[in-house]
Amino acid sequence: MSITYLDAIREAQAHALRADPRVFIYGQDVGAFGGAFKATKNLAVEFPGRVLDAPISEDAMIGLAVGAAIEGLRPIIEMQFADFSTVGFNQIVNQAATLFWRTNVSCPIIVRLPFGGTSGGGPFHSQCIEAIYAHYPGLVVLTPATVEDAYSMLIEAVAIDDPVIFCEHKFLYRHLKAEKLPSEALPVGKARIARVGRDLTIVAYSAMVHEALEAATELATEGWQIEVVDLRSVKPLDTDTVIASVARTGKLLCVGEAWPWGGVTAEVIARVASEGYGLLDAPPQRLNAKDTPVPYHPNLWTAHRPTARAVATAARKILRQ
Amino acid sequence: MSITYLDAIREAQAHALRADPRVFIYGQDVGAFGGAFKATKNLAVEFPGRVLDAPISEDAMIGLAVGAAIEGLRPIIEMQFADFSTVGFNQIVNQAATLFWRTNVSCPIIVRLPFGGTSGGGPFHSQCIEAIYAHYPGLVVLTPATVEDAYSMLIEAVAIDDPVIFCEHKFLYRHLKAEKLPSEALPVGKARIARVGRDLTIVAYSAMVHEALEAATELATEGWQIEVVDLRSVKPLDTDTVIASVARTGKLLCVGEAWPWGGVTAEVIARVASEGYGLLDAPPQRLNAKDTPVPYHPNLWTAHRPTARAVATAARKILRQ
């Protein structure tokens, strides 16, 4: 048997629906149809009345989730694409994210964001907007990179008493496979050493972890031992694990698929520069997408986002210093 | 005569309306009433038919501006408070910001955002959300800190062929005064050395420039010479001026009124760490607002945002290293 990242997300939701009567799913086409990506396939049948089609009203979808959370439920909202969450943005950042702090009443909702680039996705079906959510106080922002994490982090997210922005990478949906679902996992909030090394730390998250790992494999043939840190969660951000890795390697490259200005990579580098300054023996570097909308044509797209090759090139520059 | 920051914004708009028939202003209560803050006072009378009240429809307000820009006009949209731009967010970041890149047709609109904290403003009338706009490609994000810049940068913004997010600090509106309006100015995109020093560079923008300057004055009494860089524009960000200053001082403190995660301060520190690494002789530090909604009560508010005292304390820590 082999389980994809997408299967893992479906299974985690099935698990949550089974285990917790407070859970329901609301999103466009998530019901009988099973969702645009099939992440809720058959769930409407298996859990009647608990997996419901929403109108094309992202603002109201999130508002409804907040109300249901106030009433003690644990809604999971599927955005059809992360890019469309911009029209539900206000309810996420100003309604859901402020509720607990203002009232002491918690707001356990999950907003699932199918995000990230795929070939031919173009400017409005490819965005990586985790940073805009991480910037606002009151949200937990998760970015699983593996099948196992997609499963375990989504299950854990349901138990979190706060709004969780769950960023699922569309490129990994069918691309990434595992043999079985995990029975244990690192807790949310902890980064993972995805590969051990001593010459350079590459910090990445979501799909970029795999580009980093591929680059590390390539660089290994050149004699370099690259450590790869998978952040798993971008807010909170596990600064300790990152800094401990940098302490071992002395060098840092941070890779993100998002736009450069104020992205995860800026935040990571700022933290390491402030808190782990003495550990670095070369300038920390970032590798991000270009600062333009995400292009449609694959030729442009592969140049726009960091690839294993680009990661390896950036890493070599640091290593040769 | 003395001219406030708010007067400067009004005068800049009057100037733009006078000088360029393509300019019009659209926003809630901007017409006969002259705007919630009176930034368009009397303009509807002086420029009939060109200063128009909008319905409470931020999404449609920005959409209309984009259409008008396509048709060759130069709309200025006033958001009543920056915080409410979240409901026009999608049109800003996905419609306005992508138009030029996608079609080669430029999109010269200005979105004026009265932003930043004031006493008693609370969670939804105080936000500093420049970073979420700066994160998206396709936008220019300006943050004038002085009466002069409020005037000259707004006039220059009207001439810019791209969407400009013009962040006007509400705290400075009536607080800040100048003798006269400037006849010349640094161009948009260039940072300004607001105070010359050699011991530490404090990078700040908007209202925080004044906290930084006050802190510098205080620290001067202790013998420290603090250089204060006013970014003026957060996107583009004048990395050269910042790095040149750090080259002189060897130390960096970056101060922002926004939330910490992925804010301007993260971006500045990441750039300096990457590009000016060898210039630093102490870890660069950030001082931001706390990572919670902006509190209503002044006691909480003054602890939430960086003040001159907090800046001075943070600076001392760096200076004593």
Next chain:
Amino acid sequence: MLQTVSEPRADGAAGSVAGAQLAAYRFMLKARLLDDKFAALYRAGKIHGGVFIGKGQEALSAATGVSLKKTDVFAPLIRDAAGRLAFGEPIIDAVRTYLGSALGPMRGRDGNVHRGRPQTGLLPMISHLGAMISVVNGVLFARRMKGISGSVGVASLGEGATSTGAFHEALNQAAVEKLPLILVVANNHYAYSTPNSRQFACADLAEKAVGYGVGSHSVDGTDLAACLATLTEAVGNARAGHGPQLVVANLLRLCGHGEHDDASYIDPKLKKSPLGRDCLKVAEDFLVEEKIADAAQLAVWRSETIREIEDAVAIVQREPAPDPFAEKWCAIASVHLGETHE
């Protein structure tokens, strides 16, 4: 015989029509005097930020509040002091929030009209207009899912806020889900300074209902008895399972947008029209005329209420302000997931 009620009842079950009118009137009075107090404190420089009052809109607001049961849901807006009191919000919650007391429901973190207690069904508004409606939907939706039946939810709105996308999405959502939502729109003809002619182009906002497939009600918002009758009907319809109800009340606000505003933009013709009547005065005349109360009784209530408010203010003024050093500065409930970084 005069009916006297020592404490106004905040319960939809309030026996007779006259009893409900009396109860509602007393909340109107309380709200007016409370608002007057906040306005006075504002002028005295005792309030941080703005003060937003509901003068002229108390009949509608009180009628809304008394039509609800305590177990219902209510998302008031800025001019709803009367409805809040009727729904059960204690005066002291309002005072504590305006003065930023650490003991208030918002603990000084949020202020003025942004108060509520979600646990009691009183939702604390965020400022973004229209945003609370879908939250009410969510509570109602969840109750249905949990098998709790019989409760309804009210969201208040100004006519200006009907221009928001949030209003539209939420009303449509309620209609699709057939939720027991009552959307009460106070058409006071101005959104801040903006007149209706710059806000919408339909003849009557109540006409919007047909496009959503929801019930529709229009009412003279200066007339308490009419408001009560309309709200009773709308709430009853919703409670009976007839789906969302749109109530549009015509009225004027008899004050500025906030206390900083002199409202000089309001058309004098409107002020002189029947819309410009003071609903509190109208209600008093009505009660006296219908012999539900007499002038002496009204005067007693007024002075009692003033005392009650002064007492609350006096208490709150001695209460501790929030202490920034005691503040944990953590925006999330899962403390272990809080960012330690600044």
Next chain:
Amino acid sequence: MLQTVSEPRADGAAGSVAGAQLAAYRFMLKARLLDDKFAALYRAGKIHGGVFIGKGQEALSAATGVSLKKTDVFAPLIRDAAGRLAFGEPIIDAVRTYLGSALGPMRGRDGNVHRGRPQTGLLPMISHLGAMISVVNGVLFARRMKGISGSVGVASLGEGATSTGAFHEALNQAAVEKLPLILVVANNHYAYSTPNSRQFACADLAEKAVGYGVGSHSVDGTDLAACLATLTEAVGNARAGHGPQLVVANLLRLCGHGEHDDASYIDPKLKKSPLGRDCLKVAEDFLVEEKIADAAQLAVWRSETIREIEDAVAIVQREPAPDPFAEKWCAIASVHLGETHE
């Protein structure tokens, strides 16, 4: 006598009713065949990303396009190949965008249905549903401000997109400004898989018009002649200064949401109902019956059009793909304000 038109005219002025029907039909045919080609290319793996076609919606779309003048404004949506062609979009623009040619209007930066040329009044849709309507408003608003009169603007929409806040804000905005906007809603009864019962609760979407104070039109979207009559009227009203017009057409899409989708969720009863008629077939029967064209002529046009499309595809397939190294990667027009940092 048969009327023959060597090139379909894309001009609202198109003489006789029959002439307009014929012109519209030919755009329908062209669109159908073009869409078929894209679907075939998709199945052959030649397209990056999705393919979205308008099968079953060509009558409405073509009628919309032919009702406009070249100087008008048009914001088509995903099922508007016919309307685009009628408005003047060359076939090659569509092919270049789908294939990502560097020579296309989007230069490979954007793809498939996200194409347009703002300079010519053809607005390139962003994906966010409802977002283009206010942009059309903006163009019309600007023209009025510039003193240009007589032009109108169309925004296309699916019924699902009427649930967006953007739709509501923009239609209300157009109504307040009394702009010559025609909002054409194709009610194909599904938004992706979501049936109308989960999307709205009013009996007929055209009923929404009264709540905005705009003109209202309903039409059988499978009937080209009816669509033309309705659009002619709606566009005429707008052009005559009667403000926004809401047109709702009832129809079905005879394809998946995109070519990846088999649309198995569509109710077979609907498919068998009159709504399930293929508007292209209906139009052909009509033209033949009315002796506007004969079968032989239809066959000629079909084969001519296929050739035209094949030629365009052949040309584009030899065109250069965009070159990432030639790309300046600057998202703004003011190059001097571009970030140099990565």
